[in-house]
Amino acid sequence: MLDQRDTDAILAERRAAAIAERLLATEGQLLDLQDWDAWLDLYTEDCTYWVPVWKDEVETVSDPAREVSLIYHTSRLGLEERVFRIRTRKSVTAMPLPRTVHMVSNVLVARQGEGEIEGTAAWNVQHYDPRVSKRTSNAGHYEFTLRRDGSGWKIARKKVTMLDDLLPAVIDFYGL
Amino acid sequence: MNQRLRGTDSVVPLKRKLDMVRTMIRDEAETGRFHVDRKVFTDREIHELEMRHIFEATWNFVGLESQIPEPDDYVTAHIGRQPVILQRGTDGVVRCFYNTCRHRGAVLCPYKGGNKRVHVCRYHAWSYDSTGRCLAVAQEKDGQYPEDFDKADYPLMEIARMESYRGFVFGSLNPDVPPLKEHLGDAARFLDLTVDQGPEGVEYVPGEVAYTYDGNWKLQWENGLDFYHFAATHAAYMEVMKHRQKIGSMEAGKTYEAEDVEEGTGTYAFDRGHALMYAIRKTGRVHVRPIAKDPAVLDEIRERVGEDDLKWILRQRNLTIFPNLQVVDISAMQLRTWRPLGPGKTEMRSHCLAPIGEGAEARELRIRNYEDFFNPTGLGASDDNLMYEYVQAGYEAEDAGATSGYLRGLGSDPAGPDPYVGELRIDPAEARHGPVSFGDESCFHTGYREWLRLIEKGLEREAAAMEVSDA
Ligand code: FES
Ligand SMILES: [Fe+2]
Numbered sequence: 228m229l230d231q232r233d234t235d236a237i238l239a240e241r242r243a244a245a246i247a248e249r250l251l252a253t254e255g256q257l258l259d260l261q262d263w264d265a266w267l268d269l270y271t272e273d274c275t276y277w278v279p280v281w282k283d284e285v286e287t288v289s290d291p292a293r294e295v296s297l298i299y300h301t302s303r304l305g306l307e308e309r310v311f312r313i314r315t316r317k318s319v320t321a322m323p324l325p326r327t328v329h330m331v332s333n334v335l336v337a338r339q340g341e342g343e344i345e346g347t348a349a350w351n352v353q354h355y356d357p358r359v360s361k362r363t364s365n366a367g368h369y370e371f372t373l374r375r376d377g378s379g380w381k382i383a384r385k386k387v388t389m390l391d392d393l394l395p396a397v398i399d400f401y402g403l
Numbered sequence: 404m405n406q407r408l409r410g411t412d413s414v415v416p417l418k419r420k421l422d423m424v425r426t427m428i429r430d431e432a433e434t435g436r437f438h439v440d441r442k443v444f445t446d447r448e449i450h451e452l453e454m455r456h457i458f459e460a461t462w463n464f465v466g467l468e469s470q471i472p473e474p475d476d477y478v479t480a481h482i483g484r485q486p487v488i489l490q491r492g493t494d495g496v497v498r499c500f501y502n503t504c505r506h507r508g509a510v511l512c513p514y515k516g517g518n519k520r521v522h523v524c525r526y527h528a529w530s531y532d533s534t535g536r537c538l539a540v541a542q543e544k545d546g547q548y549p550e551d552f553d554k555a556d557y558p559l560m561e562i563a564r565m566e567s568y569r570g571f572v573f574g575s576l577n578p579d580v581p582p583l584k585e586h587l588g589d590a591a592r593f594l595d596l597t598v599d600q601g602p603e604g605v606e607y608v609p610g611e612v613a614y615t616y617d618g619n620w621k622l623q624w625e626n627g628l629d630f631y632h633f634a635a636t637h638a639a640y641m642e643v644m645k646h647r648q649k650i651g652s653m654e655a656g657k658t659y660e661a662e663d664v665e666e667g668t669g670t671y672a673f674d675r676g677h678a679l680m681y682a683i684r685k686t687g688r689v690h691v692r693p694i695a696k697d698p699a700v701l702d703e704i705r706e707r708v709g710e711d712d713l714k715w716i717l718r719q720r721n722l723t724i725f726p727n728l729q730v731v732d733i734s735a736m737q738l739r740t741w742r743p744l745g746p747g748k749t750e751m752r753s754h755c756l757a758p759i760g761e762g763a764e765a766r767e768l769r770i771r772n773y774e775d776f777f778n779p780t781g782l783g784a785s786d787d788n789l790m791y792e793y794v795q796a797g798y799e800a801e802d803a804g805a806t807s808g809y810l811r812g813l814g815s816d817p818a819g820p821d822p823y824v825g826e827l828r829i830d831p832a833e834a835r836h837g838p839v840s841f842g843d844e845s846c847f848h849t850g851y852r853e854w855l856r857l858i859e860k861g862l863e864r865e866a867a868a869m870e871v872s873d874a
Contacts, residue, residue: 268541278780280610283515288610292767295610295755297780299771304652310641310781318639319789346849359617361791393750396788 255329281392340376456861458483464728492534540872599759631842656689669836670846676725676853690734735773812845826832
C-alpha cells in the first residue's frame, strides 16, 4: 500500500517534471519564434549560462575560472548582450538569421527542493541557414536548475554540452 | 627517388603548372600594383600544390613544448595532410613522428593527447617506445620473416626536421629547409614578446576550440593582419562595447601608452612570409590587459626584459608566422593554427595562451576576454568566420576579374620612416605605419611572395628530377 508520504513524493516528482518539461519546451519555442524578449524573461537575472569545451575525447572542462568555455555567462546580461548584438543589425551572423526547430526530450528531474528543481535533458536543434540553403543540426545535453520566481518558474542555471567538438563557423544561443 | 618527389606528373604538366602559378600573383608593388588571382582561393589544383609544396615542404607550427611537459607526454597533430605525433620520450627529448605504424600503416595514436611510454598498434600489436624504437613485432619468431628482418630497422618514422623556438615547436616534412631561427628571422622577436610575458613562458589554457569554415585558409591568414576590416565587420561588437560602457557593466578600457605617444597602426613584413600588425591605442578599443592586473607582474616583466619590450607587450600585436600560425594579443592572447581541408574548407584550432604561473584573477579575466571575442561562439570572430565564407562564395565570380584588396599601403608614406624598428631591435623587409584608420594591406604581400617562391621551388625540383629520370 502507498502511504500518504509516498503519494506526496510521487506527485511532487511528477509536478517537477511537468514544470521542467513545459519550461524547456517553451524556451525552445520562443527561440524558434525569435521572440528574444520573452526568451530572456525565462532566465533569472543572476542566471548562469554555460557551454563548456570538450577537453579531450571523454571529458569537458569543469572549471570556468581556469579552463576555456565556449560561452560562460554568470548573469543574464551576457544573454542580453547576445540579443542586443543581433538587434544592432550589424552582425553578419544574423543577416539573415537561421531558422531553427528546438526539440527537448528525456527531461529527468534529479533533485527538487523548496522552490528549486534540478535535472537533465537531451536536445536537438535543426538549423536551416537560408544564406547557404543548408540544413545542419546540433545536439547535446542540458543540465538545468529552475527556480521559483514569484508565481512562476525561471531558469537559474543552464549548462549546454554539445555533442560535437569540431564546430561550425558560427554558434550562438539560438542554435543551442 | 627522393621521398619528396612523389606523384606521377611528367615534365610538361609541371611546366604548365609553373606558368599557371606565375600568372596568379601579379607583384608590381613598386608601381603600386599587386593582384592575387581569385583562383588562388578556389582552384583544386592550386590547393594540391599548396599542400605538397607549402604545408608539406616548409616549417609548420606543430605545438608547444609546454603541452607535453612530462616524459612520455604526447599530442597528435597534422602537418599538411599528414598525421604526426609530438612526443616527449622517456629520455625527456621531444620528437615528432609520423602517426602511422611501420607494419601496415594504421594510425598508431588515435587520441588528441596523453601520456604513453609504449604505443601498441591496435591492428597486429607491434609496439614502440616513446623514443620511437620498435620494441616488439608480435609473434615475430613464428612469422617466417626473411633472414635479414630486424625490428630495429622499423622505428617510428621521424619527420625530416623538428626544432623549437622558445617552446614553440615547428616541424618540416622536407629536409631542405634552413634552421628554424633563420626561417623565423626577426619575426621571432614577436614570439619573444609572447613568451616573455611570464618568467617560465606560456601555456595553453585547457580547452582547445576546433572549428571549420567554408573558405580558403588564406582568408584567415589575411584577416589576422587586416586592421581595415575591424570597424565594418565588427560593427556589432563595437556596439556591444559601447552598450557595456553605457550601462556600466564593463570596467572602462585603459591605455598603457605614455602621454606623448601618438595613436596609430602599422605593419612589419619579414622575409619568408611572416608579418606583424600592431596598434597603438589611447582611445577607442582599449582593454584592461590581464597581465596589467597586478603591478608586481608588470614590474617583474620590466625587470626581466626592459621597458621597451614591456611597452610592446602591452600593445596590440597580430603576428603571422607563415604558413599556419597566428598569435593575436589584445584583450587576451589567442594562438590559432589551421590546416586546409580543401580549397574551400579550413580547419581551425584555437587556444587561449597565458603566462605559466599567472595569478587566478588575471587568468579568469583572460579567459573571459578570450571567450568574449574569439571562436565560433565569440562576439567578434564569428563575424570574421562568416566573412571568409562570403569572400569564398564571391571569389567564384571568376569572370569579374582581379580584386583590389592588396593596394593599401602602396602609396607614399606621409608619416615618414618607421620610428619603432630601433627599440624593437628588428630589421624587417618592409615597415609601414599610419593613423588608426590606415588599414595596411601591403603586409600580405610577403606571404604571397613566399607562397609563390615555395610552389615554384617545389615544381622546379620535380621537373628537374623528372628530366634526370627521363634521360
Ligand atoms: S598495422 Fe600496426 S601492427 Fe599491423
Ligand atoms: Fe576580425
